Amino acid sequence: MKFYFAPMEGITGYIYRSAYHTYFGGIDKYFSPFIAPNQNRSFNSKELNDILPEHNEGMVLVPQILTNRQEDFIRTARDLKGLGYKEVNLNLGCPSRTVVAKNRGSGFLACPKELDQFLEDVFSSLDLSISIKTRIGRDDPGEFYRLIEIYNKYPLKELIIHPRIQRDYYKNQPNLQVFADAWKLSRNPVCYNGDLFTPDDLEGFIRQFPETDTVMLGRGILSDPGLICRMKKRELPEKQRYREFHDAVYGEYQKVLFGEKTVLFKMKELWSYMGSSFTNSGKYVKKIRKCEKLAAYESIVEDLFQEQEIWHEK
Template identity: 50%
Template sequence: MRYEFAPMEGITGYVYRNAHHQYYGKVDRYFTPFITPNQTKKFTSREMNDVLPEHNQGLAIVPQILTNKAEDFLWAAGKLRELGYGEINLNLGCPSGTVVTKKRGSGFLAFPVALDAFLNEVCTEMDRMGMKISVKTRVGKDSPEEWEELLEIYSRYPLSELIVHPRIQTDFYRNHPNLEAYEMAAEKLPEKIPLTYNGDLFSVKDFENLLERFPDTESVMMGRGLLTNPALAEQIDAHVSMTGRKVGQESRETREGQEKQNGHGYREFSDEKRRLREFHDALLAGYAEAIPEDRNVLFKMKELWFYFGQAFENDEKALKQIRKAVRMDVYRDAVAKIFSECELKNPPAFQ
């Protein structure tokens, strides 16, 4: 089984990825928050810092690009190749209104003819450049009935991976994933294109339910579930081992290498709160080094507590203190209160 960490804009940048890799195991690949190439033909300082090799040492990274223009995609891919990257992911899943109105992300799905032409040009040139292209997609913009045509388009091209989040754009993150649409992909996508499931994997039970319906699943991508419970990939992998699920040799070797490097395998639940505190403190230190001014660091940490906070029991009072904190000492006191007075849910999971 291969475990991938979904790109989460503003959250899963290089500071987060490095801390997660240091304290947790089993994630095989991290996808970067999207890069948006523009007319300036320059990466922003944030985008460049996020993909610099020296900021991602020891990590398996796949940069993601958000655009509907083949020329811009190929320019950005060329720059990323100069940094040593060999695979680029195309974002066709972002449901944000500001993205969709520009016909990017999942907004591009409403224009299948243009998307087909885009992929034709990009895949041809990426092959010439010796690079791979993968796609992260939803199953339509306005209706799941769009999915069959979109799937036919994807099937024409030598994608290194198709990551399917089985919702349409107008769902945002509401409603349940459309497993019938994902089943269509599992049945009709050519075997040469590896298929990855993404969507509402918040617990070991969610993963087991997925495997019950799709026992041939070999790759999953998780986002909100891993942000709430950073040990989720470890816990799923332990479940896979105990139940005898098949594990691909490549993923197993990757995970064994991670364990040798960072010293962390699966841990008992009683250790998790201490490890989460260490992880939090590493994030805080990393952001303090990378971001000027405490108020900006606090803003970043408060974003993370939207997810961390869902892992604890009876933490609303302390979370309110975190949300209201405008000084670092107040923030630290509120965090200490949560870790000393509130217990982790068992299991912790995104609600």
């Protein structure tokens, strides 16, 4: 099984990715949170920083682009090729209202004609691999059957499917019926993404789809950075590894972010997921959420690591 790390805007930037790769790893491909180009520029400085090769050493990274304008996609993909990238990914999944209102992300799925033209222009202009990360529709899962006909016209590097519609955001269950059809209908290699949070989830998925050879995971890894090790039945990472991982992310954020509040905002978001890696972490995470000073934050984290253990459910 190949494992991909899902792009997660605001969280899995290069600092998180590099620390994860150093202390846990086991990932075949990382995807960058989306780059949103406009007419004037391919990426802003934050986006460029995220995908600079020197910030992503030793890992396979695929930059993701969010746009519905072929000119912007083509220019940005060429710029990324200039930086050494061999594959770029098109975001057809973002459910955010402001993105969807502009017919981008999962909003683009409701404009099949325009999407088809976009892909035709993109594939005829670019000589690098292009993959797609898609939901199964904007308003209705039935939209997928028209979309797969479009995807099948182009030689995608792979089609990563998160089987929800826009309105689901991350709620409700992934639609495995439509995914099963997608698996049968797709001419391109398919990767599954959605709600694989434990080794049991993965085993259940494999029982249902024994031929799938690639899965992408997001929130599961944020909640337990040791999840891939557990899924691969490797030695379970010790608490010290989580500590070093935390300290690396925290140290790097302090170097590049301005002000205690900004660093704390990032660490609070990280703990909103990673708290569940520990036994009885509720009260510590609550205190972290209320924290306003780095010194207080450090002392709570110290207590958590001293007093609690890593929680490895099956």
